[in-house]
Amino acid sequence: MTIIPKPxxxxxxxxxxxxxxxxxxxxxxxxxxxVVQVTAFKGKLAYFFIFFLLYALTTAIxxxxxxxxxxxxxxxxxxxxxxxxxxxxxxxxxxxxxVASKGLPGIRPGLFTNDMSLATSTDPLTNGGLLHAxxxxxTLVSISLFLSVPIGILTALYLTEIKGRFTxxxxxxxxxxxxxxxxxxxxxxxxxxxxxxxxxxxxxxxALALTILMIPTITRTSEEVLLLIPNELREAGxxxxxxxxxxxxxxxxxxxxxxxxxxxxxxxxxxSGETAPLLLLTGGGDKVxxxxxxxxxxxxxxxxxxxxxxxxxxxxTRAWAGLLVLLVVVLILFTLARLLTNQKMKARK
Amino acid sequence: MSTNSGVIPAPRELTTEPRRSDKxxxxxxxxxxxxxxxxxxxxxxxLGYRGFEVLRQEGFGFITNSDWSISxxxxxNVIESHFGLAAMLVGTILCSLVAVVIAVPISVLTSxxxxxxxxxxxKNFLVAIxxxxxxxxxxxxxxxxxxxxMPSVEYWxxxxxxxxxxxxxFELEPFIVTRSPFVAGVVLAIMIIPxxxxxxxxxxxxxxxxxxxxxxxxxxxxxxMIKAVVIPYGRSGVIGGAMLGLGRAMGExxxxxxxxxxxxxxxxHVLLGAGGNVASLIILKFGDASPxxxxxxxxxxxxxxxxxxxxxxxANFIVKNTGKSGR
Numbered sequence: 001m002t003i004i005p006k007p008x009x010x011x012x013x014x015x016x017x018x019x020x021x022x023x024x025x026x027x028x029x030x031x032x033x034x035v036v037q038v039t040a041f042k043g044k045l046a047y048f049f050i051f052f053l054l055y056a057l058t059t060a061i062x063x064x065x066x067x068x069x070x071x072x073x074x075x076x077x078x079x080x081x082x083x084x085x086x087x088x089x090x091x092x093x094x095x096x097x098x099v100a101s102k103g104l105p106g107i108r109p110g111l112f113t114n115d116m117s118l119a120t121s122t123d124p125l126t127n128g129g130l131l132h133a134x135x136x137x138x139t140l141v142s143i144s145l146f147l148s149v150p151i152g153i154l155t156a157l158y159l160t161e162i163k164g165r166f167t168x169x170x171x172x173x174x175x176x177x178x179x180x181x182x183x184x185x186x187x188x189x190x191x192x193x194x195x196x197x198x199x200x201x202x203x204x205x206x207a208l209a210l211t212i213l214m215i216p217t218i219t220r221t222s223e224e225v226l227l228l229i230p231n232e233l234r235e236a237g238x239x240x241x242x243x244x245x246x247x248x249x250x251x252x253x254x255x256x257x258x259x260x261x262x263x264x265x266x267x268x269x270x271x272s273g274e275t276a277p278l279l280l281l282t283g284g285g286d287k288v289x290x291x292x293x294x295x296x297x298x299x300x301x302x303x304x305x306x307x308x309x310x311x312x313x314x315x316x317t318r319a320w321a322g323l324l325v326l327l328v329v330v331l332i333l334f335t336l337a338r339l340l341t342n343q344k345m346k347a348r349k
Numbered sequence: 350m351s352t353n354s355g356v357i358p359a360p361r362e363l364t365t366e367p368r369r370s371d372k373x374x375x376x377x378x379x380x381x382x383x384x385x386x387x388x389x390x391x392x393x394x395x396l397g398y399r400g401f402e403v404l405r406q407e408g409f410g411f412i413t414n415s416d417w418s419i420s421x422x423x424x425x426n427v428i429e430s431h432f433g434l435a436a437m438l439v440g441t442i443l444c445s446l447v448a449v450v451i452a453v454p455i456s457v458l459t460s461x462x463x464x465x466x467x468x469x470x471x472k473n474f475l476v477a478i479x480x481x482x483x484x485x486x487x488x489x490x491x492x493x494x495x496x497x498x499m500p501s502v503e504y505w506x507x508x509x510x511x512x513x514x515x516x517x518x519f520e521l522e523p524f525i526v527t528r529s530p531f532v533a534g535v536v537l538a539i540m541i542i543p544x545x546x547x548x549x550x551x552x553x554x555x556x557x558x559x560x561x562x563x564x565x566x567x568x569x570x571x572x573x574m575i576k577a578v579v580i581p582y583g584r585s586g587v588i589g590g591a592m593l594g595l596g597r598a599m600g601e602x603x604x605x606x607x608x609x610x611x612x613x614x615x616x617x618h619v620l621l622g623a624g625g626n627v628a629s630l631i632i633l634k635f636g637d638a639s640p641x642x643x644x645x646x647x648x649x650x651x652x653x654x655x656x657x658x659x660x661x662x663x664a665n666f667i668v669k670n671t672g673k674s675g676r
Contacts, residue, residue, distance in 0.1 A: 084458020154381025181600025273486020
């Protein structure tokens with residue numbers, strides 16, 4: 001009778017090692033509670049940091065006794081790295097939680113059917129709403145999309161299809177453009193269009209400034225997508241006798257369609273909450289204004305800004321409600337973009 | 350098979366000359382591609398043109414003085430004006446440096462965690478929410494920072510002053526900690542963490558796999574591997590990411606304006622509640638500015654534009670050249 005040796009798996013942790021790890025974890029929680037109770041450190045943050053410190057120390061000491069100095073350092077670094085990741089995630093969680101908890105009381109049916117033309121920010125919440133802000137933001141976003149999508153995609157096509165003499169400088173300039181502060185974009189439109197030509201606030205001015213901020217996002221995402229299109233497709237198009245124009249228009253662009261839509265969505269997410277240029281350019285009206293070319297136009301960021309600066313409890317609730325709407329819009333846009341990219345990945349496989 | 354011998358057809362003309370449709374296509378795409386150059390050029394030209402008068406009047410003092418005052422007579426004519434950006438520039442640099450100093454270690458730890466410690470499902474989730482955070486509107490950070498974060502940060506500022514007050518940078522005289530550059534720096538740090546994290550995550554992910562496996566094969570622990578392979582490889586990329594974050598922090602407007610107390614006086618003390626910021630200055634003064642003061646704001650915008658342009662250019666240069674040369 002042959003003896004079949006049991007397969008050894010030295011990389012999995014044995015029950016006893018796992019038990020020790022859990023004991024260490026629980027032990028440091030206990031120690032943390034004791035330290036916080038006994039010493040002068042108080043509060044949630046104290047719990048948090050003292051726990052991390054103690055856990056890092058106890059695991060390091062444990063590893064030192066079991067496996068020596070190198071293992072102890074490894075354990076210490078692991079704890080610190082995890083701490084870094086937690087510190088990154090904490091503000092996100094806090095922001096989403098705060099906006100949801102403070103914004104929800106301000107969400108009521110009338111909010112989406114009324115504007116603020118007959119109410120002020122300090123009125124009770126039953127008066128007024130943010131219809132004007134939502135329609136205004138929609139107007140701004142559609143105009144900027146209409147202007148920036150052609151420019152952004154043409155630039156991306158230049159970078160991927162033509163690859164001319166200016167490819168590197170233009171790639172560099174697009175990077176530089178994505179770092180232009182939004183207030184500078186606002187000042188530029190103010191100095192180049194509003195003062196010399198129209199001389200009055202309007203939604204269109206705001207949309208122009210947003211276009212400048214949106215172009216780099218669209219260009220960079222589209223470029224990445226177009227680079228993913230396999231070269232064989234282009235070669236097939238040319239081999240069939242197509243000119244470059246027809247190859248790009250009928251093969252490359254349709255193949256990249258969902259990616260280009262993702263680029264647009266990311267662009268919209270980038271600008272939908274942009275505030276500074278709108279403060280300079282749109283005038284921020286309180287009434288639904290269907291004409292973006294004349295008269296002041298309200299928008300979500302402007303509404304939030306105005307309510308926040310009004311300062312009364314009702315106004316602050318309005319600001320949080322506005323922020324909640326804005327945050328939900330950004331969340332939806334991001335989920336959409338992610339779903340689209342995931343679908344494309346699956347189709348590729 | 351019959352051959353019509355003697356009749357040699359004229360050789361077909363071969364040419365690489367593109368057809369007319371392609372010429373039009375290339376012209377349109379190229380002109381679209383040059384739009385970024387045109388827009389950036391126009392920004393500099395128009396801001397310079399509007400701000401020229403003020404820049405000429407103030408000369409070099411526009412960036413070395415820190416008075417900001419204008420007086421007009423009843424007819425609206427300018428009697429006397431002093432415009433200087435020194436306090437604002439110092440404040441901008443101070444806030445952004447605080448932000449970078451706080452954000453870089455956290456971002457580097459996070460990207461190391463994402464690349465080398467984290468299970469795949471958690472990594473996908475965390476990358477998604479960190480990318481999303483980069484798209485959060487700045488007004489959200491501003492209001493959240495003002496109403497939620499500021500009380501805790503002021504408490505931390507007091508602690509720092511208590512234990513490190515002997516360092517000149519942390520002096521508090523008079524004792525005012527509200528709306529200090531430190532608070533603005535913390536808010537900015539939270540805003541730029543996603544940017545620096547995603548840049549360093551991508552750089553770290555490019556660390557050569559053969560070296561990583563070689564390190565493990567020699568018996569290195571995970572930390573020893575990271576120290577020996579990943580950090581030397583990604584160092585300059587992280588610096589580039591940090592500068593990208595710095596550029597973003599310098600241009601941030603609304604978030605800083607809500608949490609910073611703007612004072613026209615050069616102040617290097619991080620914890621003191623008197624800061625300055627070029628972008629916030631523009632928002633602060635725009636509302637009731639006379640036409641001449643608007644010109645000064647345009648000049649300020651030009652300075653800010655050039656500053657962020659330089660920082661971004663250097664950052665992109667560093668990021669682009671990382672990883673090309675191995676050790």
